[in-house]
Amino acid sequence: MTLVKTKYGRRSFIKTTVLASGGMLLGFSWLAGCRPSGQESATEWPDEWFEINGFIKIGDNGLVTIMSPNPEIGQNVKTSMPMIVAEELDVDWKQVVVEQAPLNTEIFTRQLAGGSQSIRQGWHSLRMAGATARQLLRQAAAQAWQVPLEEVKTQAGTLKHTPSGRTAGYGTFAAAAARLPIPEEVPLKDPKDFRIIGTSRKNVDGNKIVTGEPLFGIDYRRDGMLIAMIAHAPAFGMKLESLDAEVARRMPGIVDVFTIKTFADDYERQWCDTAAFNELVAVVGQTTWQVWQAKKALRIKWAPVAELESSSLHRARMRAMASQPAQVLRRDGNPEAMFRKAARIIERTYTAPFLAHNTLEPMNFFAHVTEERAELVGPTQTPEFMEKTLAARLGMPLEKIDIQMTRQGGGFGRRLYGHFMVEAALISKKVQAPVKLIYTREDDMSFGNYRPAYYATYRAALDENNQLLAFHVCAGGIPESPLFPNRFPAGAIDHYLAESWSVDSNISIGAWRAPRSNFIAGAEQAFLDELAEAMGQDPIEFRLALLERAKNDPVGADNDYDPARYAGVLELVRQKSDWGKALPEGIGRGVAAYYCHNSYVAQVVDLRIDAGKPIIENVCCAVDCGLVVNPDAAANMVEGGTVDGIGHALYSELSFRDGAPEQTNFDRYRLIRHSEAPKNIEVHFVDSHEHPTGLGEPPLPPVMGALANAIYRATGQRVYHQPFIKHHPLLG
Amino acid sequence: MAVFHLNVNGKRYEVDVDPSTPILWVLRDHLNLVGTKYGCGIAQCGACTIHLGDAAVRSCILPVSQVGTQPITTIEGLSANGDHPLQRAWIEHDVPQCGYCQAGQIMNAAALLKANPHPTDEEIEAAMNGNLCRCGTYTRIKAAIKSVAKR
Known part of the structure; x- marks a missing residue:
């Protein structure tokens, strides 16, 4: 005590x-x-x-x-x-x-x-x-x-x-x-x-949950409540030109149709106020279906006001940036000299597309704004910040704004950006009634704050004895870079260079489960696998040797990880997966480990390919999140992050054409499904009394690398571009 | 608008709605049965799964005018006290994360087990493939279904 x-x-x-x-x-x-x-x-x-x-x-x-x-x-x-x-x-x-x-x-x-x-x-x-x-x-x-x-x-x-x-x-x-x-x-x-x-x-x-009781924001109701939907520009780079709501306004159950401006022109936005479409058409009526039908009947003209970007253009711009000098974020030793004298250089480029959050419960919020107060109920990840935004927009003091949180049908970062709360409040204020704003799936997917598109080139210099001389990563994205310059293997290599770049875009982005790590971990861990192979080393031994160096004689002082705990999860996954055992014919096995959001995770993926379809037989996870508060629920989070990471790396992509997402619902946007999920996931926690840390994000990033490495072992061909199913010649 | 007589969870209801209204929105907006979820509106995610007779259907694309006299069962009516074997198994396996898709998952699984009480793993996967879970609870869902199928 x-x-x-x-x-x-x-x-x-x-x-x-x-x-x-x-x-x-x-x-x-x-x-x-x-x-x-x-x-x-x-x-x-x-x-x-x-x-x-x-x-x-x-x-x-x-x-x-x-x-x-x-x-x-x-x-x-x-x-x-x-x-x-x-x-x-x-x-x-x-x-x-x-x-x-x-x-x-x-x-x-x-x-x-x-x-x-x-x-x-x-x-x-x-x-x-x-x-x-x-x-x-x-x-x-x-x-x-x-x-x-x-x-x-x-x-x-x-x-x-x-x-x-x-x-x-x-x-x-x-x-x-x-x-x-x-x-x-x-x-x-x-x-x-x-x-x-x-x-x-x-x-x-x-x-x-299992009896279907009202729990979620979309389930909320209040006497006299109206339903609202919004219409936004169909493409990033477009804005509202004119609205003809004559037909919609006369449709059954419709109360009003009008435009709203989410943020005032002179308002200085907070980080959580990201919203690409500021001027919206609001349709308000009695029931969801009536409002939806009226929304479809709107005649709106949208005008381009900025470049309408396409994925092909993004790829060209990223390739161009990657071939130019970038911003140096970390340099240890003299990596340039080492690359000049290298006997052999390995260089590989990894890419990943934009992703939508796709919480199964679309964005929604209840608002009742009167002269006296503003009452908001619904799913938000950031009520405290949004209270300030609402106060500024409604011209009310903070104490008159009351925010209640419902259970939320997924977050993954999307509900950090609460523009829909402001929209609901403005609509309620205009119609002077309690209102529940609901996004359709198409609204939700096409009015996103997406995971950016990323691009990373890794290079390693080897001497004539296949020993590692220098390591170089140059990474960027649209519109932000995924690079963390002080993460492993920084600190473990004498000659190290990390460079970063980015390309501006009209497409709005935001935090998406394990921001930046959700790409760079998989790229880095796939490259380390290829490097270990080139050096004739076991992939786990190779990493452990680097971590041993980082522990005993670290290069630089700013290394963002504890080498002992990092090695701990690798050692645990090696033991629990029985690493090195003979595998059944056709099974490919890949390993990866990563540290982000204060927790360490290592994973071993076992898979086989059946007629072009990856069958994930088993994923063995070793996790160090300090003291584990609720072990079975913690295991559930690790399983979920593992499935989510595998799913997005294999199947998911949001592509753009003329500023508009080409996928706006689950018919074209592919999320992993039951038959594609791992057949089994084992979760092992490091026995620890360290301060407890979180699990919502850390299990997702490394599994993308373990998956890529397992695909290579099963097929003999490496895969560098996500979604893997689209880019690997033996898959799909 | 037109009047429709519906049998939902053993109760009679009368609603006056546009005949094109999907039964999902009749349940949610008119009958205040919100356990059935909206996820995509095009029968691609399974969050809105209900039973029409014994069959699992996607309520988001089923117009009220096509229901006729067939009885509807929603998650609220799957069992009297939340004690359907699948509901108990879901608790036992602590399946849900966010929980939003789970009513649809359970309703789909219940229809599967009614038609095929002892499905193989492949049959479970095939039957459940239309139900998305962004949180990634698939392995627990399958374990929960298998624990009921074994009995």
Whole structure:
């Protein structure tokens, strides 16, 4: 047990005085709590709730409500974050109800889903919230029983004083605890005493998901609510010229058709305000189908105002840039001299196309804007930043803007960019009614903030003994570079050069699951595989030797990884996959490892090719994310990232012609399907007590490399361009 | 607009809608049964899967005028207490990530097992291929289906 200063003052742990009329009766509102799935709660709903701090309410019968602060986009924080609170509160998980917290910057910090940071950055405040409440309950019991505080222990929701044999449930002292001042310091559990953290707990929304209860933004409804859709320019580089809505306006159920401007011309946009189409046509009516039909009947003229780009043009521009000198981001030693004296140079170029996010739940949001306030409900990864954007656009102070988060049908970065929240608010304000804005799939896919198109050239200089002299990466993209100059193998090679370039574009981009890593990891890991082969080395031994060098005698000081932990996942995957064993005829096996978003992942892919179709027999994953909070759910995230990475590298592409995406729905945009998914995925975690880190992103990038390397072993031909299915002569 | 009489989850409903309205939007907007999801609108993702009689159909392209007297079952009506073997298996395998596609996955799997209680792996893959999951829960979905098919 360690004593930790609370640091959190009243501002963070606002305590409400107990309401006169029976406390805080919460009931099940639309967004309210849910009991953990897969287990029966022994406790009935309480008569009265007492708010101990911003995270915790305790009922008079001992039932505990834990607020989950962060957006839930499928990364399962709505289960794992409350688990951390419950651990330090020392309560039985069966007595816990989880409720999605609204945006509340007074109580919570960083209510954002991005960068795989929820657990890593929430860890301390979640533990403190639980520990503080536990301490208050112990104090209340000690006072009532007139015994020293140290003698009051807790066990799974029960307070105990062993010398006198007294026990009481948390509910007994919840009222008294809620009235006590926040303690100066509180004890935190020793990790060896954890009973919830490190055990597998089911998704708290599981029962609701499998029975189809309303959960998602698109499911939200309100009395008197209207439905809205938008029409945007069909191509990047075009804008609205004129609108003829005569027909649409007269169609059944249609309330209004008008144009909106999402951001004012003089507004300085925040990072989360990316939206290529600022002037939109809004159609508002009674039902979704009516509004959709009216949208189709709009007669809109769009005019080109900038270059209308095509994928062929992008490829030509990237090739041209790659052949010119670029911006040097890191140079160790004298790589140019080494390349001049090399006996042999290996050079390979890797590319990947734009990708759409394609959350299965399209962009949508509910808004009700009145003179007094703006109420918004729906799926957003970044409510805190969007509150500021909305305040600026609506000319309202922050405190008049209320944002509630629903469960979200995927995020992957797309819902960081909340222009659709502003659109919904402007539409509600105009029609003076509550409105739910829904994007069609076509809107969602063609009004994206996409994963950029990328291009990377790797070069290695070898001497006459096939030893590595120098390493060079030059990478760029449209419109951003994927390069991380200080990642492995930087730090492991004396003569190293990293260069970067980019080409501007009218196409809007944004964070897409593991930004930049989602390309550069696969390229780098495929090149290292080819390099190891050229040097006559085993691909894992080759990497381990480089990591050994980086550990013992690192080149440079700014290396973005811990070589020991990096080597740890490679060693674990080598052992668990039985690397080096004889494989069945036709099976190709590839390995890759990567570090990003604070977690280390290594994967071994086993596949065979059956009539041009890659059959992924097995993926063995080794992961170091520090202490694992919820092991089975963590494994689920690793499996999902693995499938997602394989799917996008093999099958997915968003191409452009005359500024417009050529794929606007799942008939032409290919996402991996059941029959193409790995037949089996094993997940192994490094046994660790390091600070926990996230898993939403880290499993995705390396598997693209492991896949490319396995395809080579199965076919004898390497593949350099994504989607692989399109570019490998033996696939498709 | 026209009046249609529907049998959904064993209950009778009367709706007055345009005959071209897909049953998906009748369920969601008019009957407030929102467990059936919109994903693509062109029968390519399976999020909107319901049962028409015993058959799994994509409700996003099925006009209300074509339903006739056939009974409709949605995820809300698959079982009385959320205890269909597949629903229990989904919890047991902790399948969902974001959860958005899962109602469609379960409805499709339920129709498969009704027609073919002991499918092979290949039959499961073939039957489930129309249901997309961007989160990548395919391996767990298959494990959950297999655990029910074995019984």
